[in-house]
Amino acid sequence: MNASPVVTVTLNPAIDQTITVEALKPGTVHRAGAVRHNAGGKGVNVASCLADWGTPVVAAGLLGIDNAVPFEALFAAKGISDAFLRLPGETRVNIKIADLAAADTTDINLPGLSADPAALRRVAETLRGLVEDGMTVLLAGSLPDGLPVDAYATLTADLTAVGARVVLDSSGPPLAAALASGVVLPHCIKPNRHELEGWAGRPLPTDADLLAAARDLHRRGVGLVVVSLGVDGALFVTGDSALHGRLPPVNALSTVGAGDAMVAGLIAGFQAGGLDREGGLETVARLSVAFAAAKLGCFGPNLPDAAAVRSLAEQVVLTAA
Numbered sequence: 001m002n003a004s005p006v007v008t009v010t011l012n013p014a015i016d017q018t019i020t021v022e023a024l025k026p027g028t029v030h031r032a033g034a035v036r037h038n039a040g041g042k043g044v045n046v047a048s049c050l051a052d053w054g055t056p057v058v059a060a061g062l063l064g065i066d067n068a069v070p071f072e073a074l075f076a077a078k079g080i081s082d083a084f085l086r087l088p089g090e091t092r093v094n095i096k097i098a099d100l101a102a103a104d105t106t107d108i109n110l111p112g113l114s115a116d117p118a119a120l121r122r123v124a125e126t127l128r129g130l131v132e133d134g135m136t137v138l139l140a141g142s143l144p145d146g147l148p149v150d151a152y153a154t155l156t157a158d159l160t161a162v163g164a165r166v167v168l169d170s171s172g173p174p175l176a177a178a179l180a181s182g183v184v185l186p187h188c189i190k191p192n193r194h195e196l197e198g199w200a201g202r203p204l205p206t207d208a209d210l211l212a213a214a215r216d217l218h219r220r221g222v223g224l225v226v227v228s229l230g231v232d233g234a235l236f237v238t239g240d241s242a243l244h245g246r247l248p249p250v251n252a253l254s255t256v257g258a259g260d261a262m263v264a265g266l267i268a269g270f271q272a273g274g275l276d277r278e279g280g281l282e283t284v285a286r287l288s289v290a291f292a293a294a295k296l297g298c299f300g301p302n303l304p305d306a307a308a309v310r311s312l313a314e315q316v317v318l319t320a321a
């Protein structure tokens with residue numbers, strides 16, 4: 001087990017307000033069954049799940065000073081080291097409407113902080129003081145207004161230069177910029193089908209199409225490409241090796257953050273030896289799918305106890321892709 005802490009970077013975090021309704025009907029009045037507020041954003045969610053697993057975590061990025069308290073409370077409760085840079089203003093709020101009848105969630109993401117290249121440079125300086133050779137660093141989520149589209153590409157190059165293993169979980173132009181030819185590519189990415197199609201510039205309707213696009217990314221320099229497929233699990237592609245991992249259907253209390261839990265499982269697999277040992281891809285795949293499935297039984301960015309997650313990992317069905 002790698003005892004080095006994991007560093008997560010969230011440049012555009014959010015406070016997730018999850019509203020539960022029996023059945024969402026647009027244009028009508030609803031009575032909420034429950035309302036929950038969680039400090040969130042992709043990297044924060046991953047840090048929370050890793051902390052539940054027992055992995056030391058440092059959370060970094062940009063926070064609005066006016067409503068930082070929910071984040072500070074989460075970090076204190078879970079033992080997550082807080083390396084966030086505070087900016088004037090408020091971190092954005094994301095409204096998530098959980099429809100129990102449809103077992104689906106509707107997201108309404110509100111505007112958030114604006115940042116500038118100077119803030120990005122300060123984050124980079126913080127990371128240089130934290131990161132050592134061999135550590136895993138997650139760059140996750142969207143970019144706030146004011147940051148250049150190649151912010152993740154820049155951070156990936158800086159971190160790789162000091163020996164970090166960079167995991168990138170983003171989409172759209174920031175992902176495309178980080179995967180452009182001529183730049184240092186991340187060690188691992190986790191697009192869903194739609195995000196991979198966006199990068200490829202074409203539909204990818206079959207598993208064979210997804211596999212070909214993932215292998216193309218590996219040839220370009222991405223060590224591991226994980227394509228999340230929702231209820232169908234995920235593809236794990238590294239060179240000539242490719243696995244499809246899935247679990248039987250799981251009753252979902254909340255699907256919010258399941259993709260982030262999958263990333264946490266990936267990183268937990270890296271911390272356990274990752275791809276550097278025999279059977280490493282299988283370990284990574286089992287933990288990744290198990291974390292995502294375990295999260296479905298919890299509200300907020302949380303996991304059940306480690307024994308429950310390990311039990312799910314043993315049930316993951318792996319097939320050659």
